[in-house]
Amino acid sequence: MWELIQSNRRKSLILFFGMGALLILIGYVFGSYYDPEAGGVVGVFFAIVLWVILSALSYFAGSKILLAVSGAKEVTKDVHPQLYNVVEEMKIAAGVPFFPKIYIIDDPAPNAFATGVKPENSAIAVTSGLLSTLNRYELQGVVAHEMSHIVNRDILLMTFAGVMLGVITIMSDIFFRGMYFGGGSRYRSRSSSKSSGQAQVIVMILAIILAILGPVLAQLFYFAISRKREYLADASAARLTRYPEGLANALEKIANSTHKLRSANKVTAPMYIVNPLKREGMKLADLTSTHPPISERIKILRALQQGVSYNDYQRVFEMIHGKKEKIIPDSVLKESIAVTPVIGLTNEDKDFNPIEARREANDAVMKLNDYNFINCKCGVKIKIPPDYNKPIVVCPRCGTRHQLR
Template sequence: MNAVRTGLLLAGMTALFLAIGAVIGGQQGALIAFLIALGTNAFAYWNSDRMVLRMHNARPVDHRNAPDLYALVADLARRAELPVPAVYFIDTDQPNAFATGRNPQNAAVAVTRGLMQTLSRDELAGVIAHELAHVKNRDTLTMTVAATIAGAIGFLSQFGLFFGGSSDSRNNPLGPIGAILLMILGPIAAMVIQMAISRTREYSADRLGAEISGQPLALASALARIQTVAQGRPMMSAERNPASASLFIVNPLTGRGVAELFRTHPRTEERIRRLKALATERSQIHSRMGPWG
């Protein structure tokens, strides 16, 4: 169901992109918009991982300079039946983490210094397992495509507002006022769709991550601790690059007010509630199976 919903949301975002292109340049504009979408997604497919890691000044680590972290990632990747991803370290006080990469063979997991200092080993394992779940579900590619289309919609809308839409009313059935409204509201709608995709994928990654680590309560505890600590420790690289916020396990941005309308993640309280329910479900299954189950 989550996969179907994600597909529909992506289709809706693409349709919005083509509609704005049509308003700007009629049928030719829609075709150009379609070609732009193909080009930007192809670029993002091959370069998104390096781009986002560079945004946050992440540096690679391995078994020589971070043996405990690397061993933990390798063990969890084995449990998840995934290749061991590249491991990166972000030198910031905010506890957080994200995964990136176009497929499991080219994935990377990045954790912050604050995360390493704040969480217990079991909690850290839960967070890393959550990120590996994103890799296994190929959410990293899905979110990259969503972010790329949303960014292209914003660029196309600004272009349309600056240079004006199609003057041919036959190619622009919305009329001049409708065209202006579409170009103003289009980027907002794209952002809302992008956030909806992100929230959908987080619930799935929480569940699969809990299954990989085998400790849903440890992941729930980690989420609560990260949420509490992160709000008082801004991550400047995320503030400079808010489009990458949806990649993190908890929203790294400290904005309030209107920003709450565009939440990149489900409410942490609901995620914790679901993880606790999963832990109860697992406990009941084990108790029914008995000592020989």
């Protein structure tokens, strides 16, 4: 785990400086295009200020904004005990000191995401649809996947990468609009000498190339990392639960769901366990999709028969992918110890009661909407809506009178 964080930090730094250099270059070239003498510096300054503001915003408020946009509500243990317990189980399995906050999104489409740049203020959000479709082991797999994102510090990496991508996109957008409306450099008429005119043309061509390629490059870079982090989180989840079948089944159920997540958009899509926007795609879409194809993730998880260590995941990945690609950092592979999977839990779905699960999920949503619940001694659960204002409620089965506060 420690090595994973280390390698992630290193990767964050490389990414950070790489994209930062691209940002400064774009700022300089665009600036020079508008004003050959002082514009470059102004452009760089503008780019950096924009980046700093957006980074600070996403660092300090990003997770709050994300949770608010997706309509997530924080829950306590009594709202959905199973979810709370599963999160605690994964916290224990990972051996980490922090306890992520738990959120439920009232949406029939099954999905989940994790957020929080620091593990101490991290949060895991699941939809009510997820709670009503998955059994305990599948839910465990999903939560383990999200927990891995937090533990591996993926969120920090993806946040900064996302902001860089955003700034580069915004800048090229501004540039194109400027070209369209302003028609080009304000100072062109002033620069009379031939050589400076030539330089001007070069700068303009360079600027146009950067404006077109910059966002594409940044996006490919961003997507590549995002996909790698998904595989890595799957590997960590298999290792945490020792039961890859749970996550595999969960992914299958999520992929087969016909519901569409209402609150998801292009910006928040990479955060979810399964891309909420695109249907599982063809090979061609691989390069530009934020998530690896679900079928492939499931295939790898199901092939983890002999062991669920990082080594096993890397081996199986290469076997199924048919090419050598490092999914797990070397430093982790070296340290990883043999881990045997749990086998023989497969009849778990027999115990799973979909009606009960749906009721639990509905209850959770009702509790979020301020319904009051009373467990009667006779075993009946009485649900009282928030606008019920009589002082006493009578149990419909045994007739016990319950005092309300």
